Amino acid sequence: MGQLNPRFDGETVVVTGAASGIGREIALQFGAAGATTIVADLRPEPKDGDVPTHEVVRDEGGDAEFVRTDVTDVDQLETLVAAAREFGGVDVMVNNAGIIVSGSIREVDPETFDRIHAVNVRGTFFGTQVAANDMIDRDDPGVVLNTASISSDLAQYDQVQYDASKGAIRMITRGSALELAEHDIRVNAVAPGQIATEMTDGWADEAREKVANDELVKPVPLGRAGTPADLAPAYLYLASEQAGYVTGEMLQVDGGWQVF
């Protein structure tokens, strides 16, 4: 099979939630493809204490910085984009940070609901806004990529508040793609399926048991849960010139789960 290997030499890519999981792999792959990679997260390293993402990129010969960022705070998002200006300005903004908290519609409390929406929805919305405004101010259009989910379309038991937040990301992607097209800024989303990360590791015991029993991966036509390495190339493709006519799209990378 052929290989699509876009290069991002001279470009600056900001990835939120890049200390661990999917965001970490996105940052590593952009770094390996020549981008100056800015890792934005609450902390620099994964929870297991592994080497911070920006240090891995540097160890492999790339350029990377860590900018401590809470995506729920718009001032911190402004600071993040300002930090990218020191490297020429953000060319690709990846709004990836996200959290999940399980709970039935009958018992979710307003504080937890707000917390999920602050990270997943507010973080994505204002991450898009500050990056797009900065690109327009610099007259240097780029790309915004959002991490949606299989849950943007599919309901799952005890995930209604998370599903709602991920459904919103799909429409943030479409709405901002529509408005920003006249500025040559493309906005797309990637929708992961079941991916093994800290997030899925932290699920409720019941869900973990289902994963252990393969119950959650059975509906995946390709027959396995995904890995961050399955996801990251979709971001590189959507950020590349080859995707120059793609905007407002949500690319499902889920082993075929959504067709089941």
Ligand code: NAD
């Ligand atoms: P993860 O927990 O491994 O990584 C999430 C990262 O986001 C962490 O490093 C965390 O510190 C960071 N983060 C959390 N709150 C933040 C905040 N307020 N500001 C900045 N950073 C913050 O999880 P993951 O599985 O890699 O998830 C990444 C994205 O993928 C999320 O948006 C998630 O909803 C989405 N997703 C994951 C799966 C999956 O199966 N793992 C499936 C669909 C979608």
